[in-house]
Amino acid sequence: MAADLRLCRSLLFLPASNPRAIEKARGLAADMIFLDLEDAVKPADKASARAAAVAAAADGFGGRPVAIRVNKIGDPWHDEDIAAVSASAADVMIVPKVDSAGEVAAITGRSAKPVLAMIETAAGVLDAHRIAPHTAGLIAGTNDLAADLGIPPGAGRAGLLHALQAVVLAARAAGVAAFDGVYNRLEDQDGLAAECREGRAFGFDGKTLIHPNQIEAANRLFGPSPDELDTARRLIAAATGGAERFEGRMIESMHVEQARWLLARARAEG
Template sequence: MDLRLCRSLLFLPASNPRAIDKARGLDADMIFLDLEDAVKVEDKASARRAAVAAAAEGFGGRPVAIRVNKLGDPWHQEDVAAVAESAADVMIVPKVDSAAEVRAIRAVGGKPILAMIETAAGVLDAQNIAPLTAGLIAGTNDLGADLGLPPGAGRSGLILSLQTIVLAARAAGVAAFDGVFNRLEDEIGLAAECEEGRGFGFDGKTLIHPNQIEAANRIFGPAAGEIDAARRLVAAATGGAERFEGRMIEIMHVDQARRLLARARLPA
């Protein structure tokens, strides 16, 4: 399971059986079943049971993750224990501030972890958190609030944090996913933020509505022109530094082209 190939990662409230059933026919690359922010307090226990059942049924072979409640919440320990015994591929841990938190959860969790970086402390310790995980998720809503950014101020104040998250993930060789886009009716804004996230180096984008899947898949997946160029490069390369279509290439460029073809679900 190479999480870096995931372009679209859809959050679903585990308390919503209709949304879960619908998701089995959607094109999202990965499904996130949420026990945290999307679930009311009175529904926490039933949502946990529903998430475990949904993971057992599966989503057509796609990877499934369950987001537990954060460390310190009254439901956290039961969530971790349930996910550890479930068929979920990954455990998502929200509001991770330190590598010590991940170590504590790993000791009892038994699943690969996606750590959500949602605080200033988490950003500053991201380089130590990342090697303990399968990937990092930028929790942009909570991060913006923790940094004291004005509501609706855009992402300019998050640029350093977002790039730090990508840097930490890349140094550790794990996945990095961009945060959610809140404005459900703003297709232009969503596309622009996907373009920005890909430009920062994120592998894919976390989503909160099925209508956002197409844009994420299209923008985080390589375009037809990129695929054709990658195929030509791989076919032409003979090893070492050489000339290709008016520029110099080497092994690094071949590896990059192979990764692009893998993202397109094509043989290199």
């Protein structure tokens, strides 16, 4: 896979059954496109959506990575989805509701496609550290996870904090990407911005999205700010090795590497 998934800030879910949304996405600024065969598609449309997703992946999205989300293990469409996505031009296969390392290992044994595993249950969180090494990254499926944990609708993310951090920890230990869950309130730009800031502060690389009007905030808030980049350049220029003082704080080689990563990410994002 040519793309470094850790550079993806905005990951837009689209129903594969919606040709208008797919065509519109070709002109959007999302870093990665997710074509959905699962929750966003009615049972009667599963087969046609699968064919549409394969065709859309073949046409491409301007060089951006594209993923197809299959139906979950145990669903009647799962096996056909795996076969179709494996033979497609999609860069990544998204597998929802992964509960164990054995489940994702069974899929990677059948397909050469890199996998993004969605952690959407308590069982998945508890096994995330074993799931992550079989994947190209983890996605926190916050809606289903909140329901599985019994968190009331509208209660916020306080009850999810341990689970979200567990997803990031598992991904980092395995050296793979980690993506935050979706934000449901489509017209609440302030709430979206706050959750993007929080997700980046937790260590997520980017955010999964469900509407084009969420792309700008995710790109802006998961990417380094101009102030961060200026500070990174000054830090690298000032560093001479070992522990030393820089603008009122102590830095060492770890901070130099962080600064270099920020600058490399900014260059990759253009």
